[in-house]
Amino acid sequence: MTKAERQLIFDKYNGRCAYCGCMLTRGWHVDHLKPIRRKQYKKGECRYPQRDCMENFMPACASCNINKHAMKLEDFRQLVAGFMKHLNERNTQYKIAKRYGLVVEQEQPVVFYFERMIS
Numbered sequence: 001m002t003k004a005e006r007q008l009i010f011d012k013y014n015g016r017c018a019y020c021g022c023m024l025t026r027g028w029h030v031d032h033l034k035p036i037r038r039k040q041y042k043k044g045e046c047r048y049p050q051r052d053c054m055e056n057f058m059p060a061c062a063s064c065n066i067n068k069h070a071m072k073l074e075d076f077r078q079l080v081a082g083f084m085k086h087l088n089e090r091n092t093q094y095k096i097a098k099r100y101g102l103v104v105e106q107e108q109p110v111v112f113y114f115e116r117m118i119s
């Protein structure tokens with residue numbers, strides 16, 4: 001990928017992560033919206049090479065890209081939607097912070113930044 005192509009991807013959502021909307025910082029990732037599924041293939045090969053194109057590239061922060069991994073968008077949405085349940089079940093510090101009013105939960109659908117930009 002050329003520096004100019006990477007800049008085009010960065011500019012797609014004005015320097016923000018396509019998923020969470022945070023400002024991208026040094027080391028931001030290029031995600032494939034529709035996964036190319038590289039894992040079981042040899043280096044440089046993937047299951048869906050036709051998806052390795054500008055239309056499918058999304059600027060992403062490292063944590064969104066690492067958590068999304070090779071997931072389809074709806075699977076990633078389900079994963080993010082489950083984070084609050086997971087925190088309530090397993091994270092004592094989160095539960096305490098909630099009791100002190102430092103964290104306020106909201107029941108709402110997971111809408112990705114790029115989806116908000118479209119509508």
Ligand SMILES: [Zn+2]
Pocket residue numbers: 017018019020021022060061062063064065
């Ligand atoms: Zn992000």
